[in-house]
Amino acid sequence: MAATSEHLTRRDWFVWIGFAVVLVVAPLLWRSSFAQTLLSQIGIAIIACLAYNILLGQGGMLSFGHAVYSGLGSFIAIHALNLASKGQLAIPVSLLPLVGGLAGLFFAAVLGYVTTKKSGTTFAMITLGIGELVASMSLMIPEFFGGEGGISGNRVVGRPVLGITFGPQIQIYYLIAVYCFVSTAAMYALTRTPLGRMLNAVRDNPERVEFVGYSTQHVRYLAFMISGFFAGIAGGLGALNFEIVTAEVVGAARSGGYLFFVFLGGAGFFFGPIIGAVLLVIALVLLSELTKAWLLYLGIVFLIMVMYAPGGLASLIMMNLRLAVFGKLNRLWRHYIPLAVAGLIALAGAAAMIEMVYHLQLNEALGPQMGFLGLTLDAKGVAAWTGAALVLALGAGLFEWLRRGFGREWNRIQEEIAAEIARREAAA
Amino acid sequence: MNAAAPTVAVELRDVRKSFGRTEIIRGANLAVNAGERVAIIGPNGAGKSTLFNLISGRFGPTSGEIRLRGERIDGKAPYEIARRGLARSFQVSNLFTRLSVFENVRCAVLYAMGYRYAFWRFLADLKDANERAEAVIAMIKLDRRRNHLAMNLTYAEQRALEIGITIAGGADVILLDEPTAGMSRSETARFVELIRDVTVGKTLLTVEHDMGVVFGLADKIAVLVYGEVIAFDTPDAVRANARVQEAYLGSVLAQGH
Numbered sequence: 257m258a259a260t261s262e263h264l265t266r267r268d269w270f271v272w273i274g275f276a277v278v279l280v281v282a283p284l285l286w287r288s289s290f291a292q293t294l295l296s297q298i299g300i301a302i303i304a305c306l307a308y309n310i311l312l313g314q315g316g317m318l319s320f321g322h323a324v325y326s327g328l329g330s331f332i333a334i335h336a337l338n339l340a341s342k343g344q345l346a347i348p349v350s351l352l353p354l355v356g357g358l359a360g361l362f363f364a365a366v367l368g369y370v371t372t373k374k375s376g377t378t379f380a381m382i383t384l385g386i387g388e389l390v391a392s393m394s395l396m397i398p399e400f401f402g403g404e405g406g407i408s409g410n411r412v413v414g415r416p417v418l419g420i421t422f423g424p425q426i427q428i429y430y431l432i433a434v435y436c437f438v439s440t441a442a443m444y445a446l447t448r449t450p451l452g453r454m455l456n457a458v459r460d461n462p463e464r465v466e467f468v469g470y471s472t473q474h475v476r477y478l479a480f481m482i483s484g485f486f487a488g489i490a491g492g493l494g495a496l497n498f499e500i501v502t503a504e505v506v507g508a509a510r511s512g513g514y515l516f517f518v519f520l521g522g523a524g525f526f527f528g529p530i531i532g533a534v535l536l537v538i539a540l541v542l543l544s545e546l547t548k549a550w551l552l553y554l555g556i557v558f559l560i561m562v563m564y565a566p567g568g569l570a571s572l573i574m575m576n577l578r579l580a581v582f583g584k585l586n587r588l589w590r591h592y593i594p595l596a597v598a599g600l601i602a603l604a605g606a607a608a609m610i611e612m613v614y615h616l617q618l619n620e621a622l623g624p625q626m627g628f629l630g631l632t633l634d635a636k637g638v639a640a641w642t643g644a645a646l647v648l649a650l651g652a653g654l655f656e657w658l659r660r661g662f663g664r665e666w667n668r669i670q671e672e673i674a675a676e677i678a679r680r681e682a683a684a
Numbered sequence: 685m686n687a688a689a690p691t692v693a694v695e696l697r698d699v700r701k702s703f704g705r706t707e708i709i710r711g712a713n714l715a716v717n718a719g720e721r722v723a724i725i726g727p728n729g730a731g732k733s734t735l736f737n738l739i740s741g742r743f744g745p746t747s748g749e750i751r752l753r754g755e756r757i758d759g760k761a762p763y764e765i766a767r768r769g770l771a772r773s774f775q776v777s778n779l780f781t782r783l784s785v786f787e788n789v790r791c792a793v794l795y796a797m798g799y800r801y802a803f804w805r806f807l808a809d810l811k812d813a814n815e816r817a818e819a820v821i822a823m824i825k826l827d828r829r830r831n832h833l834a835m836n837l838t839y840a841e842q843r844a845l846e847i848g849i850t851i852a853g854g855a856d857v858i859l860l861d862e863p864t865a866g867m868s869r870s871e872t873a874r875f876v877e878l879i880r881d882v883t884v885g886k887t888l889l890t891v892e893h894d895m896g897v898v899f900g901l902a903d904k905i906a907v908l909v910y911g912e913v914i915a916f917d918t919p920d921a922v923r924a925n926a927r928v929q930e931a932y933l934g935s936v937l938a939q940g941h
Contacts, residue, residue: 262808450794450810451803453783457791460780466762467740467772468853469795478801 262448272441279433283426292425297537299432300493303439305521305529305536307486308514313523314447315479316459317372318380321387322514325484327506328363328390329356329491331400334501337409349413349422353435353492360488361481368480372473375462379476387511394503406502409495422496432493439486444526446482455479513540516554520561522570531569549614553607582676584669591662598655605648608633612640691753693718693857693887694739694770699748699758701731701738701911708734709745710911716904718753718856721888722916723898726908727932732891733775735908736861739889740772741765752857767795771855775862775891777842779849781835785826788834788845789852790817796853817852823882824848840871844878851882858883860890864897876900907932 264272279299283292304326311317333356339345340352347355371382394401401407412423422428446452454475457465462472495501504510513536521532543550565572579585608628612635615626624636633640694716701709708731716722724732737743739750744759751757757765780788790807793816799805807814821827824844829837834845843863850858863879864872876897879890892898898905898919905922907915909931915922922928 262806445806446803448806448808449803450799450805450807451801453787453791453807454794454801456783456787457780460782461778464774464778464780464849465791467766467778468792468849469763469766470801471761471763474801478803482803 275440276437279437283429289425292429294537294541296425296429296432296497297541298534299429299436300490300497301517301533301536302436302530303493304487304490305514305518305533306440306443306526307483307490309518309523309526309529310443310446310455310479310483310486312515312518313525313528314452314459315455315476317375317476317480318515319371319383319511320380320508320515321383321385321390321511322483322487323506323508323510324367324387324390325360325364325487326491326494327501327510329360329488330495330501330505331407331491332356332359332488333492333495334407334409334499335400337411337413337495338407340413341410348417349411349496350431352496353431353489356492356495357485357489360491361485363488364481364484368477368484372476372480375458375472375476383511384508387506387508391503391507394506401503401506402501403503406500408500411496411499428497432497435489435493439489440530443486447526451475451478516558520558520568522568522573524567525570525574528568528570535569547611547614548618549610552610556606578673579669582673584672587665587669588662591658591665595655595658595662598651598658600651602648602651602655604629605644605646605651608644608647609641612644691718692716692751693720693753694889695749695751695754696735696739696913697749697751699735699738699750700746701734701743702746707746708911709738711748712908712911712913714906714913714916716887716889718887719885721883721901721903722890722906723902723904724889724891724906724908725893725895725898725932730908731911732908733861736772736859736889736891739765740770740859763795766853766855769855770857770859771850771853772859773846773850773861773863775865777846779834779842779845782833784831784833785821785837785845786817786830789820789848790814792849792852793817793820793854796855816854820848820852823851824878840867840875843867843875847879847882855886857887858889860888862891862893864892864894872897 282295286295304322307326308319308322311319311322333352336345336347336355337349337352340347340349367386371379371386374382395403411428412421420427422431454465454470458470458472458475465472465475491505494505517532517536517539518529519532520535521530522528539550539554543553547553561568567574576585576588579588611626611628612633615622615635616624619626624634626633626635633644692715694714696712696714699709699712700707712731712735724735726732734743738745738758741757741760741762741764749756749758752765752768752770755768757768757770780791783791790813793813794800794810797810797813797816799810799813818827821830824847826837826841826844826848829841834842837845843866847860847863850860860879864875867875872894879888880901888901890901892901902919904917905915905919906913907922907925907928914931915925915928917925
């Protein structure tokens with residue numbers, strides 16, 4: 257068998273150029289200020305999620321406290337910004353994210369030294385403990401964390417350079433885009449270095465790593481610091497983007513968000529966290545506007561993914577790409593579309609019930625009437641509840657029935673592909 | 685053997701190891717010369733695997749000294765011992781399951797070739813490490829499976845990869861823990877050839893149950909019974925040893941020929 261080249265292929269270059277083009281073109285196609293805000297946050301989240309995945313996906317380290325590093329990066333960056341505003345620190349605004357990165361690196365070096373002494377469950381527990389520690393310090397040291405109100409700043413500092421003040425959102429977006437591209441490329445490069453590969457080895461089999469000359473602890477520690485650095489860059493960009501940093505950026509909810517969406521995107525593939533980051537911002541910004549019950553929906557999605565697609569969306573994409581490569585994907589569309597319809601029916605039924613409960617709890621004063629998908633439902637009426645339950649039952653039943661047919665077809669296709677591979681290998 | 689006194693590669697002096705109140709290794713002494721192939725035999729529970737774990741640093745001994753080329757290594761971490769040129773395989777294959785055959789072997793050469801924790805160089809550019817990994821894969825005859833994940837290999841292929849990872853770093857002292865366990869007779873015969881090929885010029889210690897393999901491979905045999913080395917000599921001398929006959933099954937030894 258010919259040795260596969262490990263250098264970037266032509267296709268890889270296209271992917272990277274495509275990524276750069278998307279970053280440049282997105283705000284031009286989608287010009288509203290809301291879109292710019294959304295895109296800016298996505299750019300930041302991509303860096304943070306990829307940084308988190310150096311631990312989770314590449315190194316098998318389950319951290320419950322990674323917001324500590326992005327969050328402290330945010331705080332140091334906003335303090336640096338304020339010093340720059342006062343003229344006490346000569347640093348261009350465009351380099352402040354790097355200050356955040358160095359802060360993330362510094363805290364990861366200090367706190368990570370303890371954390372990475374252990375692996376597995378103990379590691380997870382220590383990250384949880386340090387996360388709580390830093391979150392509680394945010395209340396104890398208001399001088400640094402700004403108490404309830406947080407620390408605010410103004411990103412327009414000094415004279416504009418080449419007409420760039422970083423005042424308008426579009427300018428900060430492009431700063432984020434540049435950092436996002438460079439950080440993504442750097443983190444991808446890491447996966448192709450000796451340290452990056454040994455990090456995978458530590459994930460797969462820490463014991464054997466020790467017997468080929470590596471200290472697993474040292475591998476974990478280095479990876480932890482690199483992850484902290486990039487998390488800090490994301491934090492620094494966040495500080496510039498929002499011009500305010502509050503204690504929640506170091507909190508457990510933020511840490512949990514990284515874990516949640518990186519898992520959802522797919523920790524096993526490099527691009528998984530990028531999907532996760534997009535979903536994170538959409539959920540946080542859009543879904544939370546749409547419904548008060550958004551966390552509940554996220555919880556349900558998470559549950560379903562953990563049970564049925566533990567590899568995340570990236571693994572679903574890759575499985576289907578594999579089918580496409582073997583020319584079998586079109587046989588599945590006639591399963592996917594009905595499945596999606598059945599799923600949506602079930603979702604509509606479930607959502608109606610969830611929304612009725614929330615309506616009764618939160619909007620009591622408005623009376624039992626509520627709008628849902630263009631219908632007016634009586635949240636206290638038997639009809640609405642029976643109807644919703646029937647829709648849910650119908651959707652779920654239909655889904656289950658369709659799923660069995662799909663499962664059979666899926667297995668048949670997998671067998672065909674296995675046979676095809678065996679045939680090719682025999683021929684080679 | 686040369687006229688000059690042979691150097692001792694691995695030496696155990698009164699090594700003891702207890703787990704709780706149970707003493708598994710009870711004052712083991714052994715001196716293996718550089719370039720020798722030594723098989724360690726003994727009844728089940730004699731402490732053969734424990735002895736390997738002590739030498740390779742998986743556990744530290746309770747007392748006693750272990751020396752590698754004269755240097756104390758007892759109580760050192762496995763990676764420190766590995767860096768001094770001692771490599772081991774495992775009785776149950778211990779691979780990087782989600783990495784390819786090639787990646788498995790390359791992981792085992794990186795440190796030894798000086799790339800250590802580098803994150804400023806691309807693997808693709810490490811010509812010598814990649815060539816070494818390819819050469820090892822060819823040696824263990826897994827070239828056709830180069831890009832398969834370790835977890836998708838057959839049992840015999842996994843055993844071969846286990847050996848490949850062990851020898852890849854170029855260690856000159858090799859410990860193989862039951863390399864042929866679970867293999868068919870024909871696979872075993874081929875495997876003994878493989879082991880012989882990849883350990884030319886090296887010091888080899890192997891734990892083995894198959895007496896055919898022991899007599900086919902070893903220059904010397906060490907008999908371990910209840911945590912003590914009761915005999916350490918050439919195969920013929922060991923077979924004739926009355927104490928060995930008494931303590932260990934003479935019939936097992938007779939199987940060999």
